[in-house]
Amino acid sequence: MAHTAELSTDKPADRSPSRAARLARDFALNKYLYIMMIPVVVYYLVFHYAPMYGALIAFKDYSPMKGIVGSDWVGFRHFADFFNSYYFWRILKNTITISLYSLIFEFPTPIILALLINEVRHKTFKRVAQTITYMPYFISLVVICGIITDFTNADGIINRIFVWMGYDGQAMLQRPELFRSIYILSEIWQRIGWESIIYIAALMGIDQEQYEAARMDGASRFKQMMHITLPGIMPTIAIMMILRMGNLLNVGFEKIILLYNPITYDTADVISSFVYRKGLLEFGWSYSSAVGLFNSVINLILLVTANYVSRRLNDSSLW
Template sequence: MDKTMPLESSRTVGHAKLSFMKRVIRDFALNKYLYIMMIPVLVYYAVFHYVPMYGAVIAFKEYTPMKGILGSDWVGFQHFIDFFGSHYFWRILRNTVIISVYSLLFEFPAPIILAVMINEVRHQVFKRTVQTITYMPYFVSLVVICGMVTDFTNSKGVINSLLTFWGYDGNPMLQKPELFRAIYILSEIWQKIGWESIIYIAALMGIDQEQYEAARMDGASRWKQIMHITLPGIMPTIMIMFILRMGNMLNVGFEKIILLYTPVTYETADVISSFVYRKGLLEFGWSYSAAVGLFNSVINLILLISANYISRKVNESSLW
């Protein structure tokens, strides 16, 4: 009996592998066009996301284009030590964390609120009009968006002119470090609220309408329906989006930061991504900027894994 058990176990494993391969071949035969459509996506991620990971090694070297990656001198963790010891470290880390937290507190809930409000509207024409108006800023070029924000907040801009009635001094708002973060977050909400609400609207459409009918029969108000049916119904979607947001917690978009900030506002506007851009492309500190970017990626990975773990333990919704 004991001698046959390893043989039976190996046969079971072999049968499981064969069965798995059969399922894969059968699934490919049934969905071959879907697999073919997936090839460009895989090629994109391989070429632009996985292959470039090899270049991260320059964070540990004194990279020069003439010597190449392999020929450049190895310096170990010297660039990380220089970055952690510089006076820029705490400034850009503080700014990145503060802007990210503000974004999580104000920008992340905005599309959820908009989606719930649109779901409660019964007039179809008004609903479509609101959706179209809120979607439009997302499709406008970021350069144009930043130009509009700059014009609106100039000394003679619309927003600046309106605020003068409440005692504002009328100076350009983007020249004031204390106002930069608020302007950035508000412009992000304005630009992305409509587009990011689409996924929540789609999740709302998947809620069983019989739950609302039963709640109305029990005398539940619309507010109670939202609190006890609508929000719990889209909570898995909210948690997945929250985990993804945590994975990009420190990836504050450097494009808008660079287009809006000036040396006057570096104290509150300079973040990790803009610092990497300035050091790497403008000052040619390729290895130093690679070290800073690698540090940023490691922190984001830790936040992503932590948020996924906590979400799985709390409400059993997770990416893996």
């Protein structure tokens, strides 16, 4: 009996499978999913991670004849030159200003459009409204910028309307104080429909029984939107906000370059357009790489910070 009691007090052996065994079993169960994932992994390794090796030229005096390895090492000299240059505060200020304007004015507009479309009961009108708002996104950026330039020229239709209202008639893109407003308004027009798709999809996942219960309790459509619809898509809004914060300083240089000119550099020149000019037009490869690397590090810090804050506030995060 004593021997039996002694045996009963022994702890059972730990027979949980090892991590390798669990991975092997998971691969056996989902092998086709792993096979489908291979092209995506290869794509990111080849086109996203392998090119990061080239960031070394930010710390070297790069010469195409010597190559990345053979070029002279200069450490943080290019970073110091950038931080001490006249352009540093100008382009940093412009980048942050345009990014904040975009975050404040452009980010909420797709959410508002999705909420409005969700409230429309006429299916034909809803389809027409969605199609019209989607269309500008699929137009070439060069064409978009050409339209903006033509409409805001001295004899453009928008400029003529403003002249009729008392404007002096000067081409709008020649006035530095108007560049940011034109850029943000055109961004809203171009992207509002496309970016609303993800919010419309999130709205489809809300339980319709909540609306029925709210209507039975006498809640108006506005109260249903405030207390059911918005909380239902809040996790999606949080994720999109995190992604936007991670690209806060990545103001698209293509549109900036197509719209700006030396007259508007003081308010239009941003980090990405500065990197383009220094790297491709003036052949300052190492200097422009240092500026681009600085921009990427700041974006990474903003992404991690936004993810942490979102996870603490509403339990929604990327990781």
